[in-house]
Amino acid sequence: MLIIKNLHAGIEDKKILKGINLQVNAGEVHAIMGPNGSGKSSLASVLAGRESYKVTEGEVWLDGKDLLVMSPEDRAREGLFMAFQYPVEIPGVSNINFLKTALSELRKYRNQPELSAKEFLNLTKEKQQLVEFEAKLANRSLNEGFSGGEKKRNEIFQLAMLDPKLALLDETDSGLDIDALRVVAGGINKLRSENNAFVLITHYQRLLEYIVPDHVHVLYDGRIVRSGNKDLALELEEKGYDWLKREYQFSE
Ligand code: ADP
Ligand code: MG
Ligand code: MG
Numbered sequence: 269m270l271i272i273k274n275l276h277a278g279i280e281d282k283k284i285l286k287g288i289n290l291q292v293n294a295g296e297v298h299a300i301m302g303p304n305g306s307g308k309s310s311l312a313s314v315l316a317g318r319e320s321y322k323v324t325e326g327e328v329w330l331d332g333k334d335l336l337v338m339s340p341e342d343r344a345r346e347g348l349f350m351a352f353q354y355p356v357e358i359p360g361v362s363n364i365n366f367l368k369t370a371l372s373e374l375r376k377y378r379n380q381p382e383l384s385a386k387e388f389l390n391l392t393k394e395k396q397q398l399v400e401f402e403a404k405l406a407n408r409s410l411n412e413g414f415s416g417g418e419k420k421r422n423e424i425f426q427l428a429m430l431d432p433k434l435a436l437l438d439e440t441d442s443g444l445d446i447d448a449l450r451v452v453a454g455g456i457n458k459l460r461s462e463n464n465a466f467v468l469i470t471h472y473q474r475l476l477e478y479i480v481p482d483h484v485h486v487l488y489d490g491r492i493v494r495s496g497n498k499d500l501a502l503e504l505e506e507k508g509y510d511w512l513k514r515e516y517q518f519s520e
Contacts, residue, residue: 270330272326273327290485295463297467300486301473308469348432351427367430416442417448424455424459433465440452453479486500
């Protein structure tokens with residue numbers, strides 16, 4: 269589904285990603301962990317097509333299509349969903365209207381008929397229940413005045429509504445209390461299927477107690493320095509990141 273080959277990217281003259289290789293298949297959940305400043309959010313930004321980042325080398329394929337030549341909008345239309353570490357607030361645009369527009373665009377792109385008002389409402393209700401999202405939040409302006417936990421729940425609700433192929437969630441767990449974490453993780457678990465894939469970027473192992481990843485990767489200094497299964501996350505929780513830093517510097 270997603271293939272990243274030798275991806276190098278940076279901002280202005282600063283090299284941030286220094287040769288990322290990653291393959292994510294349909295049905296899989298991958299966790300990307302790593303110390304602060306290792307490039308996790310940058311990787312998400314590059315995949316989303318954020319303009320400030322310049323790709324200097326490498327390839328990214330989404331379902332056989334060259335992602336790097338696509339506009340951010342086309343990436344979304346192709347089924348990429350991003351939840352950023354700091355979700356934007358859009359005053360004056362209600363959540364529901366945002367989703368209505370986004371979904372209608374997506375369906376057009378996929379040659380699916382437009383949903384009637386009733387169908388849209390039913391879908392909204394179904395997905396709200398699925399991710400335990402409070403109906404009153406849906407009608408408020410997008411993320412405006414939302415607490416950290418509400419923003420993250422909202423992301424999972426958007427995710428449920430848009431049904432992407434590949435969802436990339438950047439530190440969805442940060443700042444969540446344990447109840448919100450359970451709801452968010454529960455939502456993701458319910459949305460997991462053989463047809464989609466998730467990449468969870470997280471600094472801590474905590475989220476992975478609720479969502480069991482198929483693969484865990486450690487990003488350090490713009491490279492994936494280690495990959496493993498869920499036990500790698502436990503090992504990191506126990507030992508921290510310093511041993512990997514030492515090992516990595518040693519081998520350099
Ligand atoms: P992480 O998400 O793993 O904490 P980031 O991707 O946010 O890491 O940051 C990786 C590196 O890129 C850091 O050294 C950070 O200082 C740098 N960086 C991030 N954004 C910018 C920017 N806008 N301009 C310059 N450097 C940046
Ligand atoms: Mg950070
Ligand atoms: Mg980050």
